[in-house]
Amino acid sequence: MKYIDDFRDGALARGLASAIAAEVQPGREYRLMEFCGGHTHAISRYGIADLLPPSIRLIHGPGCPVCVLPIGRIDQAIRLALDRGAILCTYADTLRVPASGKLTLQKAKAQGADVRMIYSTADALAIARAQPGREVVFLAIGFETTTPPTAVAVIQAAAEGLKNFSVLCNHVLTPAAMHAILNVAQGVRLDGFIGPAHVSTVIGSAPYEPFPRDYGKPVVIAGFEPLDVMRAIQMLIRQINEGRAEVENEFTRAVTRAGNRKAQVLVERVFELRDAFEWRGLGTVPHSALRLRDEYARFDAERKFAVSYVAVPDHKACECAAILRGEKRPEECKIFATACTPETPIGSCMVSSEGACAAHYSYGRFRSAA
Amino acid sequence: MCLAMPALVVELCDNDEAVVDLDGVKKRISLALVEEVAVGDYVILHVGYALQKLDIEEAEATLALFRQLAAEQGG
Ligand code: SF4
Numbered sequence: 001m002k003y004i005d006d007f008r009d010g011a012l013a014r015g016l017a018s019a020i021a022a023e024v025q026p027g028r029e030y031r032l033m034e035f036c037g038g039h040t041h042a043i044s045r046y047g048i049a050d051l052l053p054p055s056i057r058l059i060h061g062p063g064c065p066v067c068v069l070p071i072g073r074i075d076q077a078i079r080l081a082l083d084r085g086a087i088l089c090t091y092a093d094t095l096r097v098p099a100s101g102k103l104t105l106q107k108a109k110a111q112g113a114d115v116r117m118i119y120s121t122a123d124a125l126a127i128a129r130a131q132p133g134r135e136v137v138f139l140a141i142g143f144e145t146t147t148p149p150t151a152v153a154v155i156q157a158a159a160e161g162l163k164n165f166s167v168l169c170n171h172v173l174t175p176a177a178m179h180a181i182l183n184v185a186q187g188v189r190l191d192g193f194i195g196p197a198h199v200s201t202v203i204g205s206a207p208y209e210p211f212p213r214d215y216g217k218p219v220v221i222a223g224f225e226p227l228d229v230m231r232a233i234q235m236l237i238r239q240i241n242e243g244r245a246e247v248e249n250e251f252t253r254a255v256t257r258a259g260n261r262k263a264q265v266l267v268e269r270v271f272e273l274r275d276a277f278e279w280r281g282l283g284t285v286p287h288s289a290l291r292l293r294d295e296y297a298r299f300d301a302e303r304k305f306a307v308s309y310v311a312v313p314d315h316k317a318c319e320c321a322a323i324l325r326g327e328k329r330p331e332e333c334k335i336f337a338t339a340c341t342p343e344t345p346i347g348s349c350m351v352s353s354e355g356a357c358a359a360h361y362s363y364g365r366f367r368s369a370a
Numbered sequence: 371m372c373l374a375m376p377a378l379v380v381e382l383c384d385n386d387e388a389v390v391d392l393d394g395v396k397k398r399i400s401l402a403l404v405e406e407v408a409v410g411d412y413v414i415l416h417v418g419y420a421l422q423k424l425d426i427e428e429a430e431a432t433l434a435l436f437r438q439l440a441a442e443q444g445g
Contacts, residue, residue, distance in 0.1 A: 001393045003376045003412060003424060006433055015440020022443075091417065120418025122400065149419045152402045201414060201422040227436050234439075253429040254414055254422045263403045263421070 003253075007225030008046070016230040017051040023237050030056045031189055032236055033326055035178060036196035037064030037354025038224050044359035046226040056233065059188060059326040062177050062281055063196055065142040065170075066093045066352040067324060070280045071312040073170050074099040077139045079307055080168065081105070081113035086305075087131065088115045089124040090139040093352045096345060100312050105139075121153035128157070128165040137301045139168045145198040147171040147290065148263035151270040154292065154299050166301040169291050172277065174199050175207045176288035180279070181325065182215050188326040192236040194229065195221035197251055204259025205249050212245035223251040270296055278311055280348060281324030318347035323356050330360040337361055376424050377415040379407055390415060 024030070034040055040060045043049060049058055062068050074097050081088035088105065095106045095117060109115040114134075118124050121138060128136040140150045150167060157165045174196060181187060195208055200221045208219040218239040222232030232250045239246060249255050270292060277289030292300040301307065314320060318340070319333040330336050330349070340346040342358050349355035353362070377390035377397070386401045390413065397415075401407050404420045413420035 001376075002378070003429055006429075009436075012436045012440045015443045016436065018443040019439050120400070122418055145416055145421065148403050148421070149400075149417050152400065152419070198414065198416060198421060228432075231432075231436065231439075250432070253425045253432060260403065260422055262405055266403070 004225065007223065007227045009227065012227055013046075013051060013230060016227060016234065020056070020230065020234045020237060021053050023234065023241065024053045024055055025241055028055060030237060030240060031059060031191045032056065032194060032233065033059045033061045033181070033188075033190050033192075034194040034229070035061040035063040035174065036194075036199065037067065037352065038197060039194055039222065039229055040064065040356055041354045041359050042224055042226055042229055044363040047363070048226055048229055051230070052233065056237070059190065060323065060329075060356040061181065061193075061326060062279065062324040063143065063174065063199075064349070064352055064354040064356070065146070065172065066097060067320065067348045067355045068172065068177070068279045068281060069094070069097065069141055069170055069348065070278050071099055071314065072278070072310050074105065075312060076302070076307045076309060077137070077168055078103055078105060078108045078113070080137050080301065080305060081115055082108050082111065084135065084305055084307075086114070086135040086137045087127060088113065088137050088139060089118045089127060090115065091119075091141070092117050094139060094141060096351050097348050098315070098345060121149045125153055125156060125162070125165060128162050129160075132164055134164060136165050137168055137305075138165070139170070141170045143172055143174050143196070143199050144202045144267075147267050147271065148202060148260075151263075151266040154270045154296055155266065157299055158296065163298075166299050166304050167292065168301040168307075169271070171271065171290045172279070173288050173290070174203070175210070176285055177279065177282060178208075178211060180282045180285045180288065182211075182217070184282075184325055190217060190326070191240050192218040192220070192245075194232050194236070195219045195247075197222060197224045197228070197254070200249075200251065200255045200259065202260050202263050205247050205255060205257050206259075208247045212247060216245045218245045218248070220248045221251050221255050223254070269293075278309070279324075280314065281321040315346050320347040320349045320357070323349055330357040333357070375415055376412045377420075379409055379411045379413060379420075382407070382409060388413075388420070390420075
C-alpha cells in the first residue's frame with residue numbers, strides 16, 4: 001500500500017542503519033525512550049534494535065493506553081455492565097485486561113454482561129439509537145489520538161438528545177506523562193525522546209517544547225513506520241552529539257507545529273482537565289487526564305451512575321509498573337512467557353500488541369535469548 | 371490502540387463522511403475532524419475517523435531523503 005510499504009523498505013533501512021552507526025561516538029551510550037506503544041510495536045516487529053549499534057538503548061515508555069489504565073478503571077466498566085445492566089461498548093484492546101476478582105470484560109461477558117466490541121464511536125451511538133430502553137456506556141480510553149472521536153460522539157449525542165448514551169472517560173495526556181517520567185525520583189536516565197506519531201498529528205509539535213527547554217531533553221517526533229523510527233533515532237543522535245536539545249519533526253507528512261486545530265477545538269469544547277488521575281506505573285499524576293465538562297455531565301458515566309474509582313494494587317509478581325516507567329524490561333519479570341502470555345495475560349502490558357511485554361513476546365523473545 | 375494508517379479517499383458522502391480504500395478494502399469513515407479533504411487525498415485513519423491529511427509533498431521529500439542517506443552509505 002502506497003505510503004506504508006515505502007517506509008518499510010529493507011534496503012533503505014540497512015542504509016539508514018549504517019548512517020546511524022557511522023555517527024555514534026565511541027564510548028558514549030545513548031538512552032532513548034520511545035514514548036508511544038505504536039513505536040514499541042514497530043521497533044519489535046521490524047527488529048530495529050538489531051540494526052542499531054549496541055550503544056543505542058531503546059527504552060519503552062508509558063504510551064500504551066491499555067497498559068497505563070489501572071485495574072480500578074476496568075473494574076468500573078465491569079460493574080456498570082454486570083451490576084447496572086448497561087451495554088458496555090469498548091475497543092477490542094480492553095476486553096482481556098485483567099481486573100479484580102480474576103475478571104476481565106470478556107469473562108464478565110461470559111457471565112452475562114452485555115459487552116460489545118466496537119470499531120468506532122459511531123458504532124456506540126448506533127447501538128444507543130437502536131436500543132432506547134437500555135443504557136449504553138462507551139469505555140473511552142486512549143491518548144490525544146483517540147480523544148477527538150469521543151468528543152465528536154458526545155457532541156452528536158447532545159445534538160440528537162440521546163438520553164441513554166454515556167462515556168466512561170479515561171482519556172489521558174501525553175505531555176503530562178512525559179513530565180511524570182522525568183520527575184520520577186531516581187528514574188531512568190534518558191538522553192532523549194522519540195515523540196509519538198499520531199498523538200502529534202492532533203496536538204502538534206509545540207506541546208513538546210518544554211522538554212528541551214526545561215529538562216534539556218531533545219524530542220524528535222517520528223512516524224510509525226520503521227524507516228521513520230530509524231531516521232528519528234539518527235536525528236536524536238545528532239542532537240546529542242552536538243549538545244543540542246530541540247524539538248524536531250521527522251513526521252512532516254502529517255505533523256505541524258500547531259497540529260489539528262479542528263480536533264483540538266472539539267476536544268476543548270467537551271472535555272476539561274481532571275485534577276489528578278491514577279496511572280499504572282506512574283501513580284497519581286496531576287492534570288494528566290480529561291473528564292467531561294459540567295455542560296456534558298449527563299453523558300459522563302461516572303457521574304450518571306455514581307461509579308467511583310477504587311484503586312486496586314497490581315498482581316504482586318507483575319512488573320508492568322516498572323516497565324512503564326522504563327526501569328525494567330519485560331524479560332526481567334519472573335512470570336514473563338511462563339504464567340503470563342498473550343493467551344493468559346496477568347498484567348496489562350501483555351494484552352495489547354502495543355504493550356512492551358506482548359511486543360517482546362511476539363517478536364523479540366528468541367532474539368534476546370540467543 | 372494508536373495504530374492508524376494512511377488511506378486513500380475515493381468518494382465523498384453526506385454527513386461529513388467519505389469512502390476510503392485501504393489496500394483494496396473499501397470503508398466508510400468520518401471526516402468530522404479534518405477540513406478540505408478531496409477525492410484522491412490520503413488521510414490518516416484512526417478508529418473510523420480521518421485524523422489528518424497526509425502531505426504528499428512532504429512524504430515524497432522524506433522518502434527522497436531516506437534514499438539519499440542510504441546512497442551515501444553505498445546502499
Ligand atoms: S510479563 Fe506479564 S506479569 Fe510480567 S510485567 Fe509483563 S504483563 Fe506484567
